[in-house]
Each structure stands twice: as structure tokens, then as C-alpha cells.
Amino acid sequence: MTIRPATIEDWPLIWPIFDATVQAGETYAFPLDLTIETSRGWWMETPPGRTVVLEEDGHQGGxxxxxxxxxxxxxxxGxxxxxxxxxxxPEARGRGVGRALAEHVVQWHRDEGYRGIQFNAVVETNVAAVRLWQDLGFxxxxxxxxxxxxxxxxxxxxHVMFLSLV
Incomplete structure (x- = not known):
């Protein structure tokens, strides 16, 4: 698996993941009527932020x-x-994708000099995510x-969750 910065060309490949997650309604409070065009601004960060993708190795184009x-x-x-x-x-859950992304994000924040990471809204019934964040020290x-x-x-x-980086 490879993690790299997302590009605008990746958006059509990210969109099905975004849409499936939002429509499931169990983890994010995004509007349900978003389209491929209107949702891009909700996910694709601009500097100083960053959006990344995790690609499966061995597939053409990943x-x-x-x-x-x-x-x-x-x-x-702040x-x-x-x-x-x-x-x-959905088809990649349970394969370590979330953990790999989480470890990448924590290291990115460290490298960028942040003093901590705050998650403002982790749904308490999202047990796998809560367990992962706690495993990583949140x-x-x-x-x-x-x-x-x-x-x-x-x-x-x-839940409001926090990891100190100092």
C-alpha cells in the first residue's frame, strides 16, 4: 500500500468512497444531497491542509x-x-487501511510542528475508529x-478526542 498526496485527478476515484461513507450515515454529518461536483470542497484540502489517498500496490494506476x-x-x-x-x-475495511492512514496523519502533524491533534466529532458507535484512535494514544x-x-x-x-504531540 502506498500513501501519496491526492490530486484533483483522483477526485473521481475518491468520490465513490466519499459517497458510500456519507450515504451510510454512520460516521459523518455531511449533507446527504452532495454530488461529485459539490462534495469536492468538503474533502479536498488546500494548504496548509492536505488530502492523501492510500493506493493498493500492484494495480495499474493503483x-x-x-x-x-x-x-x-x-x-x-488555534x-x-x-x-x-x-x-x-467499504470493500477494504479490516485490511489495515485506516491504521496506515492514521499513522501517516499523526506523523504528518508531527513533521509539520503541530502540538496536538483534535478530533471534534467521533461518533461513539464507530467502535473500530474509537479503538484505533485510542490504540494510537488519543x-x-x-x-x-x-x-x-x-x-x-x-x-x-x-466524542471529542485528543492526542498531544509535545
Whole structure:
């Protein structure tokens, strides 16, 4: 597997992953009526942020199995704390794609001089993601009860998670 910066040419290959994740409705509170054109701005970061893709090696042109975006959590006086979001193709889940992207994102934030990484809204029923972040040292700082409406679980909490990089 190879992780590299995403290009605008990658967007048509990222879009099915983005759309499947958003339409499942279990991990992101993005609008459900996004199209391939209107969704690009929700995912493709501009500097100082960055969007990456994870490609499966051995396929011609590489098959995109996952993607992540990262950058400052807040502008101005808050830009020393980063944030990130991740999406894995449904058929690639359980293959280490999320972990590889997560480790890449943590290292990118370290290399860029961030003092920590804050996730603003990790859905508490997204057990695999919560476990992964905790395995990587993230702590749950708090949970906003009922802040996310899950199609499967109803109203569930959103965790605020943090990893110190100092």
C-alpha cells in the first residue's frame, strides 16, 4: 500500500468512497444531497491542509482504498492543533487501511510542528475508529450526548478526542 498526496485527478476515484461513507450515515454529518461536483470542497484540502489517498500496490494506476484529510483544526491562534478525517472503501475495511492512514496523519502533524491533534466529532458507535484512535494514544476528552443521529442506532454521542504531540 502506498500513501501519496491526492490530486484533483483522483477526485473521481475518491468520490465513490466519499459517497458510500456519507450515504451510510454512520460516521459523518455531511449533507446527504452532495454530488461529485459539490462534495469536492468538503474533502479536498488546500494548504496548509492536505488530502492523501492510500493506493493498493500492484494495480495499474493503483486502486484507491482509502483517503484522509488533515490540517489545522482552527485558524489563527488555534492553528497549532491539527485535525483529520478518514474514509476507507467499504470493500477494504479490516485490511489495515485506516491504521496506515492514521499513522501517516499523526506523523504528518508531527513533521509539520503541530502540538496536538483534535478530533471534534467521533461518533461513539464507530467502535473500530474509537479503538484505533485510542490504540494510537488519543484520549476521549468528553462526549456530547445525542449530538449525532445514526440511522442504525438513533441519537448517539460524539466524542471529542485528543492526542498531544509535545
Amino acid at each position: 486502486r484507491i482504498l482509502g483517503t484522509a484529510k488533515m490540517g489545522p483544526n482552527r485558524p489563527g491562534h 492553528d497549532h492543533i491539527g485535525t483529520a478525517s478518514f474514509m476507507v472503501a 484520549e476521549i476528552l468528553g462526549t456530547v450526548p445525542g449530538a449525532f443521529r445514526s440511522p442504525e442506532h438513533g441519537y448517539v454521542g460524539l
